[in-house]
Amino acid sequence: MIKTRNLKERPLESFDDAERKLRQIFVKLVEDLNASKPPVLRIPLRTASNTIFDKKRGIITLGGRVGERKFNDISGVRSFMQTCLLARAIYEALKNNDHPTIRDLYYYTLHTIEGTEIETFNDQDESNSIFQDIEVMTGLLREQMGIVAESRGAMVGNIILESKGNRIDCTKFGIGAFNIPSLCDQIRILDVDADYVLVVEKDAIFQRLNDYEFWRKNKCILITGKGQADRATRRMVKRLNEEWDLPVYVLTDADPFGWYIYSTYRAGSISLSYESFRLACPEAKFLGMTMTDIEKYEIPRDHLIKANEIDIKRAKELLVKDPVTKSPRYPWFYESKKWRQEINMFLEKKVKAEIEAKSSKGFRFLSDVYLPDKINSKDWIT
């Protein structure tokens, strides 16, 4: 049923790169020591002030400022030691083809330093922060180093995958779906025969659309991150957009939480801006439900929910400028006329609506009318 297109198939990412990069950094340290130079690690700063919006790429990312971590410096020696310790553990795991979590790495490296009463790490927060330093220092995200994180997403539709020699046809799951794993770059996308990717906020909506075989009738791929998206779901969406040129549409409730979920798919999160280059999908379009939909599809007044204070606070934040830099905090909202209209309409009406509100028009209204309508008429927000 699926035509072979095979245009964008790319080789699987290998962990050899990560192994080599890690090795290089630490070989350099040893060379410096041998040459009696004080060893220094150079680590891009992950601070808010070093976080910028890259207009050309449409994503938030780290700026050019770099910090130094010195062994010969009393204030830096502890984090220097921690960085080396953790990097060694990651390197060992790579060598042995192990895929631990950052929590495994913490326990693996945690111990009392010989001859002292000092612990290598005080807690997991400390170890996590050092781990992120290693990510920005090497330019490798955790998944590229084979580190596993929790994942939540599911996928179904006209796509064929391959993992460990198994061919996985995502049209063959019946009412089930493919559970997207953390290291989803280790999955080959063999073939795709779809016109677009529909990302659904809510798992139950995903299941209902799958039940109706929406993906078959509309030649698409259905994905859900089951609420706020996990890293693997975001990465899979990004890959489908980047490697297979598929448009990405995001379907959420009509409320600031839904917009925030869209925002994470679209541009990444501010606190983890260094990940955007692999996880954010600036071409993702917000399909709905929109404030205009409420009128257009005549959602009854009693089907709307009164916005609460948190909703209103969140909505206002999306249009705020940073007091220091004077630039908008969420430029992809602020600089879009349609988004400003949407958010202002919400702030004026102070109501929100759930996707399920469309069921007032019948259980199949969403799948048979609303979604095809919106997509065919290109009625989305970017």
Next chain:
Amino acid sequence: MIKTRNLKERPLESFDDAERKLRQIFVKLVEDLNASKPPVLRIPLRTASNTIFDKKRGIITLGGRVGERKFNDISGVRSFMQTCLLARAIYEALKNNDHPTIRDLYYYTLHTIEGTEIETFNDQDESNSIFQDIEVMTGLLREQMGIVAESRGAMVGNIILESKGNRIDCTKFGIGAFNIPSLCDQIRILDVDADYVLVVEKDAIFQRLNDYEFWRKNKCILITGKGQADRATRRMVKRLNEEWDLPVYVLTDADPFGWYIYSTYRAGSISLSYESFRLACPEAKFLGMTMTDIEKYEIPRDHLIKANEIDIKRAKELLVKDPVTKSPRYPWFYESKKWRQEINMFLEKKVKAEIEAKSSKGFRFLSDVYLPDKINSKDWIT
């Protein structure tokens, strides 16, 4: 690779039963009306005082007390109307082969009653409660009526499923997994070649065990509910135990939250006791991590986490007796010598431990030593 056993294959559940049962109840109402009898709905009480522990079956369940909902009664007429309205919507969905969520049902039935300013429901809580009444009244859980809920679980290992004519071999997902859908009774279990089911609390641990092909080496089925278990994961575990006689082992962190997760698989939740007959698996065994494991496997002191007040409060609750009935609130903990020891050891030491703490002995210690060790020596708690 998988031997055909096919001993326990049972026919798929049909929604016809649900349709018939719903119809019966409302045909009876019409008959009563025609015979000039006041129409009455009889609904088992979902109150705490009508919740009992069925020792023989080892699950919590509803007692025998039943409430009446009368049309000819000013205090009952609103909920009578709501029950009929919602039941009709469920019946319609069944007739049309639609599988809405309870939220869809709410929006579908929500409207202003003609000629009044009265809403059919004030909010979703009101509608959800009436929905639960329909579940206990018919003796059918929402899934048996084709109502979809969010699901979270994943499964992998020596099991072959069938859904909508597709054969789904759970050994063929590579690093991915099968995403368990809400209506998992609509999935046929074609074949199983496994000695047990291992239920893993944490998704990342599940992924790591899958990466090592633990299920292949140990001839088992791996399942995760990604934290507190959703209904579908619990139902799938129950089915594997009931239909295929597989022992079920649960692996969580060594802390009261982990015990609570086990407890939900084991006996169900108190507030939804009427569901236990389909969702609780009284034969589920708690594999670990236990307090004794901490000593046995020499988990270093600095790898333990100090219990906080909430942990201690939770642990104490597990051994409490109900002040009114004088019977233990969690009999499966209270009446088990091993469980009492475990909980008391926790209350004495006031420490907890994460599964990942075992990584201090190497990243493969959990999969290659701990799990096979515990299972082979039958070192579990029931």
